[in-house]
Amino acid sequence: MGLEFQRDGTQSSARLTGELTIYTVGELKTALASELVAVDALEIDLTGVTEMDTAGLQLMLIAKRYPGKTVQFVNHPPAVLRLVDLANLGSALGDPLYLAAVES
């Protein structure tokens, strides 16, 4: 699991790699918390996510609920899309999803 932030003023972007599962959500939430305190908007690139479970999906929802901050997820890989689609949360998360990625 890896999460690297690149801050640009009040904006930050991050690349998440490895698992987004029950084994990593605790650590990830702490990392997100310390970054979100400092910035107004955070964009998380999920390209490198290899595996996700319910806990991971839930963390995405939780992150979205950070009061007053904008959190966006981009580049959902198949592992993430499958679950978002299964849980029918695409619209609830509100991130642009690429159908092409589902097919790959």
Place this chain on the structure above:
Amino acid sequence: MADSSIDLSQALGAFMEEARELLDQMEAILLRAEEAACDEEDLNALFRCAHTIKGSGGLFGLDEVVRFTHVVENVLDRLRKGSLQFDSALITLLLECQDHISNLIVAVAEHSEMPVARSDALIVELQGVLGQAPGGPAPGGPVATTPAPAQETAAEPERDEDGSAVMAADHWHLSLRFGEGVLQDGMDPLAFINYLNQYGKIAHIETITDQLPDFDGADPEICYLGFEVSLISSASKAEIEGVFEFVQDNSQILILPPQSRIAEFLNQIEALHGDVSRIGEILVACGSVTAKELEQALAEQRRAETPARIGEILVEQGAVPPTVVEAAVKKQIHAEERRNVESKSVKVPAERLDALIDRVGELVIAGVGTHAQIGRLDKPDLLESADLLLSLVEDIRDMALRLRMVAIGEVFSRFPRVVRDVSKELGKQIELRIHGAEAELDKSMVEKIGDPLMHLVRNSMDHGIESAEVRRARGKPEVGTVELNAYHESGSINIEVKDDGGGLDRERIFKKAVEQGLISPEAILSDQDVYRLILAPGFSTAEKITNLSGRGVGMDVVRSNIEALRGTLDIESVPGQSTTMRLCLPLTLAIIDGFHVGVGSSHFIIPLDMVVECIELPPDIGDSAYFEQRGEPLPFIRLRDVFGEEGPAHPRPRIIVVRFGSRRAGLVVDRIYGKCQTVIKPLGPLFAEVPAVSGSTIIGNGDVGMILDIPALIRHCSDIERSYLRLARPVAA
């Protein structure tokens, strides 16, 4: 997994209890309906009873209960909507159905075979009421534009003919709320849901996120999400349940079969404890309203000054039928009420209470023994505190016994139904009046007097109350009356079964008894004694044998049942007017206040409630068996003779005058020790042949005392007396 099976059996127990309560409620309403038209509330309550039983039954997989109750529910639903009217025949049918549901539940409890054939027979009748051909397709059935799973048809042969009531015709609906710890336990809810694809196609998923806290408050390792899933599948319920086998602990997994009707998902709302405040969300999740409608309603709620409930707004907008919201709102209120009730009473298993009372009994014995020893020490200070201790122990005894007291109404409540059914069967009009249903007695007694009372009531209705023609001819009101009265009297409870019928025919009873060789034709008997003959085994005067009574079985069983409870049965009768059967029972079976007496070297206990007074035996009495007291003859017996006691006698014996019911008698004893706490210990089978002793007890100094069964003692002696009278002095008065 062992834990979960215990949970389940507990939950099942709770279900049974609830079902019984609901069935009682149904019965009460149905009986009321017979007398006066049901109001809307009753009809709704009736429907809800059946509905809740079905719903809870479904949760436990009691398919037969669900299958049968479903049809009953359909009928009740029609009644509720006014498209069907109550008549006498329908009420009878519904009462039979109520009985049958009760039997089904008993069968579940006893793990015995389900009376399926009876279900089928009743379902045919119910369908007749509904105007359906049994088993045939419903007219204008709205279901199955896609082929419905075939095996489900077997489980639910009847279709709802009311198109609008059927929702989500061909898919299963799963409502899933996982336990908080499910993620930490290494289980992945979405993986389970994904696995459902093995059994069919997931048509729709709604992820319920409203339990999700905000960012700071959220523990990402706790599962906050719930899921509502529509599944198109031909799998069985067991297969689908199997998917969630490992997460059942702490999770709420609700699986509704295809073709569930709106009623079904009302149930679901009811089942979702904790989520009740989110009616709107649940309604949407179930597909009952669309998200858009809900959004509008929510917007309205935000606009309103005083927040109206979402449910009301949705109804106002015509988005959901009122019944749907009513159930949801009811649940909110119900949850509140239940909490209130729970704080007022505590449920305790009966065996724990019994253990407590047993211990209290031992405490009383030990207390009395200690008190007696201290009394001999000549230490006033110590004795004073021992006195206090003993009185506290007695208080505790009384309180402990009171814990077991229940109102007799519990027994009486089944009689309105019995009277109704029996009077129908007999073709008589009989009204039941109940007085004193709040009188209390020991729980163990309540359980045991049901059957004897039933016999007495049936007997009164069958033999007591005359036919309408006879009543008219005698100038009585056509409708006969049977009364059940209960009241307390000197440490015992009296229960009367009274009818305003023809009374007992002294001559006929006498004649019959002579014919049957029970008495000799010359015997001189008081009215009471003649009436008591009807309690003799095999005795019956009924000229017409019905299937209720008249076979000569029953009254003797009643008598022995009552005697087993240390009770008595008195019969009073006014010819042509009334008969009263009066049961006199002790309030409890465990501990009594006793009166301790000695004969020779033996100790005897007489129940204190029966003791009237103690007098000295007149020295000039000789061999006589009675003496005159205040102008009235008082028969007496010598305990020394009855029990063959040979220990040292007292020069001046005493007489204890006892009273039971309306009789008085004297018991001649040697010594009087006075009042004592008596914990009744049952006698072993070895002593079964000893007459007139109902139990034993340990008295203060550690000796064993015999508790006298006064009514049996008197009877035992008068039996001897009577045979003596009959044989030796048949003409004497």
